[in-house]
Amino acid sequence: MKFTDGFWLTREGFDIHHAHNVRDVSIKDKMVTLYAPCKEIRHRGDTLNTPSLTIQLSSSMENVIRVRAWHHKGGVSQTPNFDVKQGLIPLGAVNTKGETNFKSGDVRVEVSHEPFKITFYHDDQVLTKVDPKGVAWIQGPEKESYMRSQLNLGVGENIYGLGERFTPYVKNGQLVESWNEDGGTSSEQSYKNIPFYLSNKGYGVLVNHPENVSFEIGSEAVSKTQFSVEGEMIEYYIIGGSSLKEVLSNYTQLTGTPALPPAWSYGLWLTTSFTTDYNEETVNHFIDGMAERDIPLSVFHFDCFWMKEFEWCNFAWDRDAFPEPEAMIKRLKEKGLKISLWINPYIAEKSPLFEEAANKGYLLKKANGDVWQWDLWQAGMGIVDFTNPSACDWYRSKLKTLLDMGVDSFKTDFGERIPTDVVYHDGSNPKRMHNFYAYQYNQVVFDLLEEERGKREAVVFARSASVGGQKFPVHWGGDCNATYESMAESLRGGLSLSLSGFGYWSHDIGGFESTATPDLFKRWIAFGLLSSHSRLHGSSSYRVPWLFDEEAVEVTKHFSKLKNSLMPYLYGTSVENNQTGIPVMRPMILEFADDPNAHVLDRQYMLGGSLLVAPIMNEDGLGTYYLPHGRWTHLLTKEVVEGGSWKKENYDYMSLPLYVRENSILAIGDQNSRSDYDFSKNVTFEIYELQDGQEASTFVTDVDGNYKGDIKAIKKDNKITIETNMEDLAYSILLNCYKAISSASAGEIETSSNGARIRLQGSQKLEIVL
CATH class of the missing domain: 2.60.40.1180 (Golgi alpha-mannosidase II)
Incomplete structure (x- = not known):
């Protein structure tokens, strides 16, 4: 949110009060507390009739500094809150005349008292600074309050992350509202807003607020990153590390390390698609067709219409299309497949479950006690209130019935269109719950899968997320279009999500909306099967490869088998993610932070630490990519080339720029027909x-x-x-x-x-x- 009118003026109706100097310092209880009046104190009379800011610094783990600032402290505590690491560690703070110093691990903090300034170092390298105007309380035209923080944006400094964002990969110059919305992949909106960003200068920032956080990244003040929230208090963490990988690792230690998905989930997923007509005969035709063409398949997914129309969710099979679901699932599993079902957290009025949920208080309510309902998506639908433990148990019981039938996983769709004019069972602030709802929704489903299937078998296919959502893999990129442009924006979203602490990421191969050309489909196949998770899915048309052309069959078979043979390497990378939080799909900057060319690359990535992937995104089959310095070996042709420059070559559909880094050892499996061996x-x-x-x-x-x-x-x-x-x-x-x-x-x-x-x-x- 912008509060100024250019560099000199303040926007009409706003009053900005920033810390002027540090008047007093308190060092106790492993905290450093600064008391900073909002004007220069020249004599005792200046201590009257002026606001003051309190800034508190502490650390819950090494190399992580928590900054909390407030204007008025007496507000009622609000929930929910992100699940971040608690507890405090000693700081060894020293207060001298005009300066306070302390450190956590290798991150050192220097506070200047006059004028107010905070400088963050990693060893002796400056990470960023809070200048005199860097902490402010702002009063708006309607006497509403905001808290704003600013951090210096250095020369050549790039900002990344902030969740799965489809806008430019480098976030400098952008206004980002951290507010989950169902906006597809072609807008500035995002399904997965994560108020955490990463800087190429070697630090990260988590703004610890579940509600909307408004970011101005070198946009309002071009030499600052700025973030603001409504209210009287703001809290954020400065996260350091010896490398960008370590910064990400520290972030996931703070907010939660991703679980390790089951090996079968890395194989190819095939779905019914969304609005297509299907029954058991259609499903068997697709599955048998894949087997007849020797295309390895791991998971079959039933999308929305496994349930009756107008009744989502009733968690009951449409017996007209699937008269024997239990027997059908058994037959499918005998073919070696895992089964996934589409669900969401909404209960349509026509669903037999609506009245039960409403009567028991399991749905979100209006202030007058009525069930909150609308017709967008499902007629008269209500929304499950996951702050109610009984509602969570009820929801889990419906899913357990499906697990008892033999279902293995759920696609946890939606969770973004969450209203704020509602009352929650536990009294949570609805603005804070809007984004956090996705966390609770996916946690309920993921925890059930762990309980029923075991820790190494739990996996969801989730669209929405909030901070900590990386603990519940995997996530996919939402509704993309069948165009090369949408393929590129999907990759940008995945790269941004990876730099926001998420280890696994997928996308709808060939695009969700419309139907891809055979050319686009075959290029997207290579990209999709060189992502951590791979799914064929669409909206109004089927996605089996033979409906595109016969060559698409060969391309799908080729890359499915290639991925399966790479599983020892990929799963080892996933174990590393489970232990450290370093993502499986890695933006180039994570592996080549010392190469400035790698800082802006958004059409290629590293799959683990050794494999470089550059998807083809044009009808000419032209691969344009950058190889960092060193000797690189093409995985498929074994050709060795020198890096340190851009490359351009044409590729047929059976190949793409896929290079192995020098000094690498790849573990290659002896099977290519399945992903779990x-x-x-x-x-x-x-x-x-x-x-x-x-x-x-x-x-x-x-x-x-x-x-x-x-x-x-x-x-x-x-x-x-x-x-x-x-x-x-x-x-x-x-x-x-x-x-x-x-x-x-x-x-x-x-x-x-x-x-x-x-x-x-x-x-x-x-x-x-x-």
């Missing part, structure tokens, strides 16, 4: 362009994510030393692009055009002379 058995460790004096390593897990062993390779003086602890497991090592091995201390050696393969059994130390 033992990733540690018969695995091949492919070593790529190991440079002299460098070391590479990786590890493998079983299908449940349990550690099974690792491998380390060191190259020195034209000799590679390999150490493993893969006890009692057969595996092999492939040295890509090494055509000649003069000797090896153990193992059976084979050579091919791709390099040399050494087959091994058990834990060994191996020396290879090149």
Whole structure:
């Protein structure tokens, strides 16, 4: 929200009161509290009739500083609140004349008293500053109150994140309202608003407010990031780290680390699509057609019309289309498939459940006690009140009945159109609940899946999210169009979400609205099957590949099998995400923060730490991408190229820019027909362009994510030393692009055009002379 009129003036009707100097300091209870009047105090008379701001600094974990500022403290405490790490750690604060200093981990804070200023450092490097006008209480035209904070935006500093945003990837120059809305992927609105941003200067900022946070990113004041909220208090966290990866890791430690999705969820998902006609015969036609064409399929998803029209949600199968749902699910599972069902948190008036939910107080109400209803989406629908524990139990009971039938997962759609003119069971502030509703909704469903299926089997397919929602994977990008432009905006949304703490991300392959051309569909297939999760889904037309053309069948089969063979590598990356919060799909800046060219790249990404993916987004088949410095090997052709420049090449539909980083070891599986198999058995460790004096390593897990062993390779003086602890497991090592091995201390050696393969059994130390 803008409060000024250009650089010199204040907007008519607004009064801005900012901290002028620090008049007093209190250091106790692991907190530093600053008392800052809003004007210069020249004599005792100036202490009268003037507002004052209180600024409190503390830390709940190393390298994280909490800043809380208020004008008036006496307001009633409001709920809900984000689930952030609690507790305080010692700061070792020192107060001297004119200055207060303290630190948390490697993040150091320096407070200047006259004039007021706060500088945040990582070691001796300045991260950002709060200048004298950087904390302000603002009174509006109707005497409403706002709190505003500003942080310095340095030369060359870029801001990223703020949730899944489809606007430009670098957020500088943008006004961002952190307010969940169902706006598709082609507008400034977002399904997943996360009031957290990341700076390429090496820090992050979480504004700890569930309600709307208005961000001005170098837009109102071009040298500042600004964020404001209604009310008398504002709270935010400055999050540091030794790298951008560590900043993200610290953020997820603060707000919650993502769960590890089941391995089967990484395989291809196929849906009925939205408004298409379907029954069991249609479903079997699609599934059998995929099998007949040798396209691996992992999950079949039933979208909205598995229930009767006008009755969403009643959680009951439409028996006209599916007369024997239990038997049907059993038959589908005998084909090796997992089953997903569409749900949302709305109960239509025609649903047999509406009266029960209304009578028991399970739906949101108006102030007069009436059930809040409207006709947008479902006629007369009400909204489940997840602040009511009994409503949560009731909702879970409906889902449990479906799980007992054999359903494995739920697509938790919607959760964004949440009204503010309502009363919640627990008295929550409806403005704070608007975004937070998505968290509670997905938590209820995810927790049920963990209880009923186990921790390693729980997965949802969610559209809406708020802070902490990364704990309930996975999320997809919502309603995109069947165009290359929408494909690009979907990727931008995924990159922004990844830099907001979310480890997993998917999108509707081929676009949701309209029907893609065969050309677009085939290009989107490659992109979709090189994302963490992959789903064929549309609105008014089916998405089976043979309806596009026969080549689409071959492309789908090719990339489905490629992804399945990459599962040991991908699942190892997912285990890393579960432990550290570093996302599976990574914007280039996370891996190449020292390369300024990587700071703005929004049409390519790293899949894990070793694979670079640059989807083709044009009808000419032209791949335009940037390779950072180093030697890169194309995964499919094994061609080795030097990085440090932009590349342009044409690709057919069976390929795209897909490069392996130098000094990488990829764990490749021996199966490509499914995504859930033992990733540690018969695995091949492919070593790529190991440079002299460098070391590479990786590890493998079983299908449940349990550690099974690792491998380390060191190259020195034209000799590679390999150490493993893969006890009692057969595996092999492939040295890509090494055509000649003069000797090896153990193992059976084979050579091919791709390099040399050494087959091994058990834990060994191996020396290879090149």
